[in-house]
Amino acid sequence: xxxxxxxxxxxxxxxxxxxxxxxxxxxxxxxxxxxxxxxxxxxxxxxxxxxxxxxxxxxxxxxxxxxxxxxxxxxxxxxxxxxxxxxxxxxxxxxxxxxxxxxxxxxxxxxxxxxxxxxxxxxxxxxxxxxxxxxxxxxxxxxxxxxxxxxxxxxxxxxxxxxxxxxxxxxxxxxxxxxxxxxxxxxxxxxxxxxxxxxxxxxxxxxxxxxxxxxxxxxxxxxxxxxxxxxxxxxxxxxxxxxxxxxxxxxxxxxxxxxxxxxxxx
Amino acid sequence: xxxxxxxxxxxxxxxxxxxxxxxxxxxxxxxxxxxxxxxxxxxxxxxxxxxxxxxxxxxxxxxxxxxxxxxxxxxxxxxxxxxxxxxxxxxxxxxxxxxxxxxxxxxxxxxxxxxxxxxxxxxxxxxxxxxxxxxxxxxxxxxxxxxxxxxxxxxxxxxxxxxxxxxxxxxxxxxxxxxxxxxxxxxxxxxxxxxxxxxxxxxxxxxxxxxxxxxxxxxxxxxxxxxxxxxxxxxxxxxxxxxxxxxxxxxxxxxxxxxxxxxxxx
Numbered sequence: 001x002x003x004x005x006x007x008x009x010x011x012x013x014x015x016x017x018x019x020x021x022x023x024x025x026x027x028x029x030x031x032x033x034x035x036x037x038x039x040x041x042x043x044x045x046x047x048x049x050x051x052x053x054x055x056x057x058x059x060x061x062x063x064x065x066x067x068x069x070x071x072x073x074x075x076x077x078x079x080x081x082x083x084x085x086x087x088x089x090x091x092x093x094x095x096x097x098x099x100x101x102x103x104x105x106x107x108x109x110x111x112x113x114x115x116x117x118x119x120x121x122x123x124x125x126x127x128x129x130x131x132x133x134x135x136x137x138x139x140x141x142x143x144x145x146x147x148x149x150x151x152x153x154x155x156x157x158x159x160x161x162x163x164x165x166x167x168x169x170x171x172x173x174x175x176x177x178x179x180x181x182x183x184x185x186x187x188x189x190x191x192x193x194x195x196x197x198x199x200x201x202x203x204x205x206x207x208x209x210x211x212x213x214x215x216x217x218x219x220x221x222x223x224x225x226x227x228x229x230x231x232x233x234x235x236x237x238x239x240x241x242x243x244x245x246x247x248x249x250x251x252x253x254x255x256x257x258x259x260x261x262x263x264x265x266x
Numbered sequence: 267x268x269x270x271x272x273x274x275x276x277x278x279x280x281x282x283x284x285x286x287x288x289x290x291x292x293x294x295x296x297x298x299x300x301x302x303x304x305x306x307x308x309x310x311x312x313x314x315x316x317x318x319x320x321x322x323x324x325x326x327x328x329x330x331x332x333x334x335x336x337x338x339x340x341x342x343x344x345x346x347x348x349x350x351x352x353x354x355x356x357x358x359x360x361x362x363x364x365x366x367x368x369x370x371x372x373x374x375x376x377x378x379x380x381x382x383x384x385x386x387x388x389x390x391x392x393x394x395x396x397x398x399x400x401x402x403x404x405x406x407x408x409x410x411x412x413x414x415x416x417x418x419x420x421x422x423x424x425x426x427x428x429x430x431x432x433x434x435x436x437x438x439x440x441x442x443x444x445x446x447x448x449x450x451x452x453x454x455x456x457x458x459x460x461x462x463x464x465x466x467x468x469x470x471x472x473x474x475x476x477x478x479x480x481x482x483x484x485x486x487x488x489x490x491x492x493x494x495x496x497x498x499x500x501x502x503x504x505x506x507x508x509x510x511x512x513x514x515x516x517x518x519x520x521x522x523x524x525x526x527x528x529x530x531x532x
Contacts, residue, residue: 167518168517168518171513171515172513174513175486175511175513200511204510204522205522205525205526206506206521206532209504209507209531210507210510210511210521213504213511214511216479216483217482217483217511217512219483220444237472237475238479241472241476241479244433244470244479245433245440245480246440246483247437251434251437252470255471255472256470259471259472260471264471264475265475266472266473266475
């Protein structure tokens with residue numbers, strides 16, 4: 001299970017303030033904490049400060065990689081910001097979050113990913129209305145995977161995100177996403193699937209419980225990556241348990257070790 | 267989600283002691299607590315006291331139904347015990363836990379279920395080695411469902427239990443069971459699936475976490491009943507969350523109500 005650590009994101013107040021103040025210490029503390037908690041990639045998102053996104057994303061890359069050897073996940077919809085940040089990346093390959101099927105963004109992010117040999121998070125999102133059903137999500141995933149592999153990407157370089165929407169507005173969105181994950185993993189053996197979790201519980205109570213429940217079900221369909229907060233002990237415990245329950249942890253040794261190390265919140 | 271409350275089971279020390287002492291108060295306290303916690307059925311299991319199982323199961327039925335209006339789930343592999351207990355049942359229909367494909371047990375439990383118009387938990391278990399793969403479980407489920415419907419049972423009267431085995435000895439058992447549940451629910455629309463949870467985590471640490479993780483994934487494949495401890499707040503919270511996440515709780519109103527009533531342990 002690949003864990004992309006999500007905390008360095010300008011949508012969080014503390015990170016936004018640290019960006020505005022250029023407070024490297026605050027950012028680096030988050031990077032170290034997520035590294036220690038088991039992050040495989042550390043996501044960096046510089047937000048949407050008008051005109052300053054390239055500069056801020058580049059600053060985040062240099063600030064974070066000064067204190068961790070974990071690879072980075074460059075999180076921006078803006079090809080200009082990615083273009084500013086990619087040449088600075090030390091640990092290779094980085095992950096780009098994200099490409100989608102909007103024609104201009106697809107072409108520009110694809111070119112950057114090829115140039116810098118980056119892996120890609122590919123969102124099931126085109127120009128039209130969001131894909132609500134499992135079938136629509138799988139159709140977009142198929143188009144993404146086929147176009148990216150034709151362009152030279154290995155399946156192992158592609159992390160498909162079927163995009164889950166808030167349950168409060170579409171009570172079938174999580175189930176559609178979960179079923180799409182199962183179908184994508186069956187159709188393209190070797191590709192990865194990934195999701196962020198926070199969207200699904202937007203506006204609801206008990207958000208972390210809902211997020212964990214969605215994550216566990218997605219893992220049962222083969223999802224092998226997630227954009228999460230690795231410092232959330234209950235979430236990491238759910239991942240340990242899910243690996244054991246879904247047969248990805250031979251003799252449950254990973255779970256037993258994590259438990260013995262005090263890292264499982266039962 | 268149908269909740270069969272599991273606590274009145276002679277495999278538990280306190281229940282065994284209460285049975286030996288004919289301590290009706292101790293049994294009735296468990297019955298009331300499970301009723302209040304949201305049990306739909308209350309399981310009664312009189313254990314395997316040699317020769318005394320009919321008498322003890324009958325005593326449990328009368329003891330429990332003196333304090334609850336919830337229907338009972340008569341839990342015994344012994345047709346003689348079921349025959350002693352079934353005529354005493356007040357709230358109809360009861361659930362029989364369980365029938366399987368062993369020829370003698372199948373015929374005798376079937377006759378009792380027909381005579382007393384009981385619903386049936388049908389275990390995916392024949393005379394041979396236990397069914398390990400999803401395919402083997404589905405084959406046994408198919409035989410059970412076809413034989414029971416030919417005998418006059420409606421699909422709605424049948425709760426198929428694919429039988430999960432401990433992960434510590436078969437790390438693929440939970441995933442096989444989960445996939446079998448999905449296949450059974452698709453093949454026989456209207457039938458129910460059910461599982462006990464304690465087996466899956468036998469011998470492992472963090473058992474309740476493992477049990478919840480398995481339950482959530484099984485629910486994501488359509489499992490609509492479970493044999494659980496309804497007084498376990500974290501487990502019930504996981505069920506509330508799973509109903510919302512898997513689109514079985516329109517506008518998440520059930521989850522929101524449970525949260526507002528303080529019944530969700532996030």
